[in-house]
Amino acid sequence: MGDTQTATWAVPGRLEGYVHRLASMPARARLASKMHYLDFLGDVHRRLDPGTYLEIGVRNGKSLALASCPSIGIDPAYNITVDLDPAAVLERTTSDDYFARPDACASVGGQIDLAFIDGMHLFEFALRDFVNVEKHCSWSSIIVFDDVFPSRADIAARDRHTWEWTGDVFRIVEVLRAYRPDLTLILADTKPSGLLMVTGLDPQSTVLEATYDEIVGRHVRPDPQPVPPSIRRRAGAVDPSAFLASGVLEMLRVGRDTGSRSATLAEVAATVGALGR
């Protein structure tokens, strides 16, 4: 009976439906219900309804196929095995070479509403990808990183020697927290290796570029890559279903259209804070 009892504590209105559904699930189902990152990203697309999408690291096209808007997929070695939206443009090149072009992102009008960074799984590559993508974002855009929660040092190694491989991308979390406190960071407890969503972006910011060498000097370390306990236990990550039901993506979608930056980001922060565990 304890497993299926309905929750009776007070929760914010928009979370009520989710909490009741969760509370009525048997405990075992709840534990087994961690969401796959592709299911999560599919719902992000539906709720945010981005006008444009950019992806770094396409491989077979499974995450790019979630986009139903004008999009750009960048990967030097893609091999598409799924149907893509006809408005998808594929670029067979590295992300660094793509962003060195003067007309980067011109095929979608220069502005990116949603981006997924899932290319080379080394910290400094992910950092450069963020710097380059942010220049094409507005404050309400979202940049998502894959692979921020490696479970062990083996898969976090810079020199890949396992099938499952996150590399040391997880270091992006501490670096953005330290160097860009102006950003809103949201960690999601998706399987297999977690996601980081970043919003409240500033395309004019030069902080990361100006301190790039210092950051890389401090944060890139030779293998092995011991995974900090906070990363192993996914500290601060939101439950994916609760996040999707929270209304944050709809707030950013409305914010994108009406432009109320500070009010929207304050509401996003309060809502995400209420999801904390």
Ligand SMILES: C[S@@+](CC[C@H](N)C(=O)[O-])C[C@H]1O[C@@H](n2cnc3c(N)ncnc32)[C@H](O)[C@@H]1O
């Ligand atoms: C993990 S896969 C991407 C998976 C895809 N995002 C998905 O979820 O279905 C990583 C991809 O990044 C690509 N890649 C590696 N280095 C890259 C770089 N410097 N720039 C862009 N893509 C890169 C690889 O070719 C590989 O296809």
